[in-house]
Amino acid sequence: MRFAFWVIGCQMNVADSERLSRVLTEQGHVQVPDTAGADLVVLMSCSVRQTAEDRLWGHLREVAQLKRARSSLVVAASGCVSDGNVEGFLQRAPVVDVYVDPRQPESLLAWLSDRGLADPPDFGDLDLGALVPRQGLDHTAVALHGVSRHVPAIYGCNYRCTYCIVPYTRGPQISRPVDEIRREVSWLVQAEGAREVTVLGQTVDAYGEDLPDQPRLSHLLERLDGIEGLERVRFLTSHPNHMTLDLIDAVRDLPHVCEHINLPFQAGDNDVLRRMARRYRSEDYRALIGTIRERVPDVSLSTDVIVGFPGETAVQFERTLEMLRDIEFDVVHVAMYSPRRGTPAPEVWPDDVPPPEKKRRRRAVEDTQREIALRRNQALVSAVTEVLVEGPSQRRKDQRSTTKRWGGRTRTNKLVFFPHDGNPTGELTPVRITQASPWYLDGVPA
Numbered sequence: 001m002r003f004a005f006w007v008i009g010c011q012m013n014v015a016d017s018e019r020l021s022r023v024l025t026e027q028g029h030v031q032v033p034d035t036a037g038a039d040l041v042v043l044m045s046c047s048v049r050q051t052a053e054d055r056l057w058g059h060l061r062e063v064a065q066l067k068r069a070r071s072s073l074v075v076a077a078s079g080c081v082s083d084g085n086v087e088g089f090l091q092r093a094p095v096v097d098v099y100v101d102p103r104q105p106e107s108l109l110a111w112l113s114d115r116g117l118a119d120p121p122d123f124g125d126l127d128l129g130a131l132v133p134r135q136g137l138d139h140t141a142v143a144l145h146g147v148s149r150h151v152p153a154i155y156g157c158n159y160r161c162t163y164c165i166v167p168y169t170r171g172p173q174i175s176r177p178v179d180e181i182r183r184e185v186s187w188l189v190q191a192e193g194a195r196e197v198t199v200l201g202q203t204v205d206a207y208g209e210d211l212p213d214q215p216r217l218s219h220l221l222e223r224l225d226g227i228e229g230l231e232r233v234r235f236l237t238s239h240p241n242h243m244t245l246d247l248i249d250a251v252r253d254l255p256h257v258c259e260h261i262n263l264p265f266q267a268g269d270n271d272v273l274r275r276m277a278r279r280y281r282s283e284d285y286r287a288l289i290g291t292i293r294e295r296v297p298d299v300s301l302s303t304d305v306i307v308g309f310p311g312e313t314a315v316q317f318e319r320t321l322e323m324l325r326d327i328e329f330d331v332v333h334v335a336m337y338s339p340r341r342g343t344p345a346p347e348v349w350p351d352d353v354p355p356p357e358k359k360r361r362r363r364a365v366e367d368t369q370r371e372i373a374l375r376r377n378q379a380l381v382s383a384v385t386e387v388l389v390e391g392p393s394q395r396r397k398d399q400r401s402t403t404k405r406w407g408g409r410t411r412t413n414k415l416v417f418f419p420h421d422g423n424p425t426g427e428l429t430p431v432r433i434t435q436a437s438p439w440y441l442d443g444v445p446a
């Protein structure tokens with residue numbers, strides 16, 4: 001069977017598609033890049049913003065056309081659907097044969113197996129004993145599976161931020177046991193040549209609070225740090241209320257854990273934060289950033305911001321810009337608020353910030369951040385930094401040059417491009433930075 005994924009939304013969808021793809025491939029099925037050439041199409045959906053939903057429905061229309069021409073095409077969907085109402089979604093999208101609960105992505109394999117389309121699922125059956133530990137880098141495995149992989153540590157979320165659909169689509173927090181995660185990561189390294197792993201959760205720093213022995217994320221990172229052949233470990237996304245000192249110190253002390261923390265603050269005004277139900281104040285957040293920078297001076301910080309939340313005045317929005325100017329993040333992800341059916345906010349407050357004003361605020365965040373990011377990146381020019389190379393880049397600085405360019409990331413998650421005559425994919429390569437832009441760095445092998 002040929003299968004294809006269509007993925008939008010968060011890294012959790014990416015991780016689920018990677019895991020499903022791995023099992024299907026091991027069963028002898030073949031992944032194809034395009035839904036048009038597939039016998040099975042899996043749509044990993046996102047309803048966190050209206051734009052994501054619009055794209056999903058656009059793609060569903062294309063898939064429906066394919067299915068009209070070829071009725072044997074199997075269409076599965078997973079991820080977050082609008083207001084968490086799966087039945088309503090299936091009624092509106094009759095082209096979808098099965099919806100897969102994102103807390104149990106492996107149930108797709110059971111469904112396929114019941115119809116004779118795949119073997120029964122064997123997610124838990126990662127036989128590490130059958131693997132010969134790698135000596136050095138396996139270029140073939142890296143080329144096939146990619147350098148950097150995502151592994152869920154937590155499904156769901158125990159918060160109820162008033163704008164967010166995730167707790168209603170993915171349910172309460174369920175952490176996976178440390179040993180299960182370690183086993184999967186070891187498999188990715190040994191069987192598939194992974195060099196970097198990002199452990200995922202909507203509030204990943206709350207990891208383990210629901211497990212009987214309550215392991216902390218720092219403990220999980222420590223267990224992953226020791227896996228032979230794994231060069232880098234990252235975690236995503238954190239909530240300020242769970243960013244404890246032991247975790248910050250794990251980032252500082254564990255050699256393979258990267259000095260990068262994504263810590264959404266969402267809004268700079270306390271009244272907006274209260275209505276968002278974020279459960280911290282801007283001064284708490286600022287103090288936390290101070291602690292992180294004191295303990296991990298070289299840390300890079302990224303954040304998420306929502307503009308135009310109901311009732312957010314221009315003065316309250318200014319406090320978001322103040323936070324950006326004062327803290328100076330490396331990267332800021334900004335979204336305009338859009339009401340999500342099934343979340344508390346639209347039930348209580350009208351969506352009263354007009355679209356042109358939301359756009360103005362988004363632009364103000366982008367303009368502010370562009371200057372900050374450029375300044376921070378320019379400070380790296382002339383420095384030598386270690387890049388984990390992810391693959392060839394389409395960016396060719398000099399069109400006449402025949403030397404290929406390659407792209408990868410620093411430990412601090414900055415994108416770096418550089419020329420190289422060989423194929424350094426999967427290697428840790430020292431690169432001297434020669435030029436900076438707000439979004440990436442250019443360099444030469446050092």
Ligand code: SF4
Nearest residue numbers: 157159161164166202
């Ligand atoms: S912490 Fe808030 S924003 Fe993040 S997933 Fe949970 S409810 Fe959504």
